[in-house]
């Protein structure tokens with residue numbers, strides 16, 4: 001299936017064209033929500049939306065399902081039509097538990113396809129590997145049960161295809177950045193996510209540090225306040241930031257780092273939300289030793305995805321926790337510092353502080 005281009009998709013959503021329903025989904029960058037083309041909500045500006053072929057792709061990119069048009073609520077419906085027949089059959093099998101306990105090759109057997117073919121098909125049509133798609137569909141199914149039912153969490157986990165409550169909780173937390181029970185409490189009371197915003201005077205700039213307990217949720221330069229709030233909203237929905245003191249453990253780690261103990265930030269706990277791929281990239285960034293630099297190509301190769309340098313670059317640019325998740329340690333293949341979300345000057349300062357620019 002090929003996607004219509006951006007202008008065609010946008011024209012369709014502007015008139016809520018029913019013929020477009022199921023052909024693609026709308027990702028709204030500013031809200032982090034994805035919708036069906038027929039969503040009754042006000043249409044966002046063209047520059048703020050992107051279009052993807054499937055709900056699974058939207059979920060894999062970190063978007064949450066719209067509460068009004070429920071793009072996640074009807075797997076197997078017209079919303080899933082339009083992909084190749086094999087993909088449809090594969091998704092039906094996955095929804096029936098086809099990947100809950102078995103491997104991709106077993107799924108392939110039932111489709112009359114080899115494992116490699118199944119993986120290629122998913123990559124092409126859904127933009128994500130089978131296991132990630134299965135995971136996204138299970139999590140989407142779980143969200144519907146969490147929000148609308150009074151089912152105990154153990155039953156939510158089983159009904160949405162997870163083998164154990166523990167696995168469900170772990171994965172849910174990793175992807176959504178909060179526990180399923182927290183979401184239920186929040187949604188049922190109309191609560192937003194409550195985080196603490198603190199300010200830290202670093203040598204070259206004031207930093208905004210967003211925490212929940214002793215865990216870092218976001219870190220950015222104070223002049224990018226707006227961008228940080230947008231990023232948080234995109235990841236967590238409605239977020240209430242209350243100004244407060246920095247947790248002592250994080251203050252101590254930042255003090256130590258800026259005073260020359262360069263590995264002091266390595267063990268600070270972080271919670272990032274984001275898709276599997278983004279979290280893998282952010283983990284890889286934290287594994288770059290202080291005092292060294294690398295390139296996007298090398299980083300992609302270290303993730304077992306040589307050739308994905310551009311995707312790694314995008315994920316790196318979406319890093320919500322500056323400095324602690326050290327995206328500043330990635331430089332151009334030609335040795336040029338290249339861009340940095342906080343400005344190239346600050347990137348140079350950080351690398352110099354870490355001793356990575358010696359002899360340059």
Ligand SMILES: [Zn+2]
Pocket residue numbers: 034035036039040041066067068069070
């Ligand atoms: Zn919608």
